[in-house]
Amino acid sequence: MRKPKADSKSSHKNRENFVQNLFGDIPELSFRGNREVIIEGSRGVVEYSENVIRINTSIGVVCFLGRNLNLVCISPTELIINGFITKVEFVL
């Protein structure tokens, strides 16, 4: 007997679960030099100033220090920080 075909929504969910299981829900940080960083898997902004931006993630708070830091784009799970980043700290 042929198996019923899974609908596209459920297959997408399965794929997401697979990725989460693989990396253990770890946030992903992509840097472009020290001028821009894309954070995937954020859980909200803890602090936002010109010199410090703290982002809450599943592994703890990630702190970006630098000058003229801006939050260019924000979505519930992703955000882009722009500016001159001098230091990144992980507060676990």
Added chain:
Amino acid sequence: MLEIFRWLQGYVCFKICGKFPERFINIVTKAGIAIWNTKRTDGELCACMYVRDYRKIRHLAKKSRVKLKIVKKAGSPFFVRKYKNRVGVLFGVAVFSLVIFIMSNFVWTINITGLQTISEAQVRRVLCDNGLYIGTYIPSQSFKTISRDTMLELDDIGWMSINVIDSHASVEIKEKAKSPKVDNYHQPANVKAERDGLILKINVHEGEGLFNSGSAVVKDQMLVSSVVEDKLGGVTLVRANAEVIAQTHREMIFSVDKNETRYVYDEPKDRYKFNILGLKIPFSLTFADDSEHILCYKTESLSLFDTVLPLSLQTQTLYNRTPLNKVINKQEAEDILFKKASLYEAFDLSDCLVVDRKAQFSQTDTQYFLKMSYTCEEDIAYQQDINVDNADIERRDAKPKDNSQ
């Protein structure tokens, strides 16, 4: 693109004042509201948001205990609201956009490059017949077909391409390179007399000369033979070549009618036509009479910053003329006929040296005549090819070899 999209939807830039603006940002993003360009300056947080979302976030601001203050409003909803009472402006913008959109579908200008011997007017006429003219509706035309048809019609075009960029048609043409006339030096030929004459000087470059200076020859008589006999009795065919200067005699009769028709021209009248994309709108009520007339056209195109616009003013100058019969007297006839004779000498006898000329004037009931007799010195030699088989030529080429053996 994103900027245009945001402008079309309309957005506001606002300040977030309060103790924890970060909390407000988190709540807003979790509610699925897009927020961008967040900047922290002097203890205040600025951000941008779509207008439709801004109306929804009041309760979220209350919840996070912050106050919002609009700094800037931008986008089409505000623009429309601003000019709500000036419908004419909006209508004008709409009409302008529509006109630009419609007009961009027509050819405004045609530029032709690469012409050397073919006239531009001829190319324009053929292009017009095939469908490319000022005012052509671009989507309805296949410019490859027009290019192919034009090349078929004008044989002298070797290659052509029509490129339509916006409303400007650029026609690039390369004319055919004509192959040069190659003289066949291997083809044997005799030298013959082009006309009757008395030989004054003969210089034989190649071949066997048959006449000396002082000999009289008639037209098409052979002057230099292509058959050359060597000392051993062998015969060779060559391409005879010679310069034969002879004294020749020419006669020419010029005539003019006693009653000549001349035209009297009236005061010229101008007619104007306004040309928009090939549509001609007349501007004056001057019409040509039933009498004979001549029309002269002059077109002036309107251009803006070196861009020729599809608007032009055509001025037609109308010359009405009435024919008048004039009786020519003998003196006038002589003047006219001697002018004709001078022109004949200048153009038709340009290769000859006119040694002597005699004029004889006569008349009948209807015409005057001038009979001119010229004594000239000219080169009367011309080459006439002899048809021989290739085998004969090969034999001729091989002959010196045989002799050497």
